[in-house]
Amino acid sequence: MIENQITERIIGCAIKVHQNLGPxxxxxxxxxxxxxxxxxxxxxxQKEKPLPLIYEEVKLDCGYRMDLLVEDTIIVEIKSVETLNDIHLAQVLTYLKLNDSKIGLLINFNVLQLIKGVKRVINKYKN
Known part of the structure; x- marks a missing residue:
């Protein structure tokens, strides 16, 4: 499955969840x-996949966990907040870097229309 198809499927599933549960x-x-x-x-x-930190060639378990990892490539970070802000984006970008991934989805379920709570995040340093 290519990245766009995977993210499309993830967003479709997220919309279904949001329609059933609401904010x-x-x-x-x-x-x-x-x-x-x-x-x-x-x-x-995969849910709550551990994400080690590599520091000076030492693998450290600092307790970081990705909410969801889909097809070993797309990181999904789930939020239920009033407003997404820069720290949420920075978190996803850091996870992308640590996991050597290219695409992440930051999904805020605390909105009236889910599509307004979805942000596609690209690691511009990954090909």
């Missing part, structure tokens, strides 16, 4: 439901 729940509820929907839809998906 206002905890991030963990949306994460579980989106994980379930993605598993039903078919792509390989």
């Amino acid at each position: 206002g729940l905890l991030e963990s509820a949306y994460q579980e439901c989106l994980f379930y929907e993605l598993k039903k839809a078919g792509p390989k998906v």
Whole structure:
């Protein structure tokens, strides 16, 4: 599956979750439901995948975890906040760098229309 098809499928599943649950729940509820929907839809998906930090060639487990990793390439970071801000974007960019991934989705479920809460994030340093 190519990246655009994967992100399209993820967003479709997220919209389904949002239509069923609406805004206002905890991030963990949306994460579980989106994980379930993605598993039903078919792509390989991992939840709470550990993300080690490499510092001076030493692999350190600092407790970072990606909300979802789809097809070993797309990082999905789930939020349920009033407004996405720069620190949320920085988090996804850092995860992209640490995982050596190109594309991430930052999804805020605490909106009336989910499409307004979806941000596609590109690691411009990854080919």
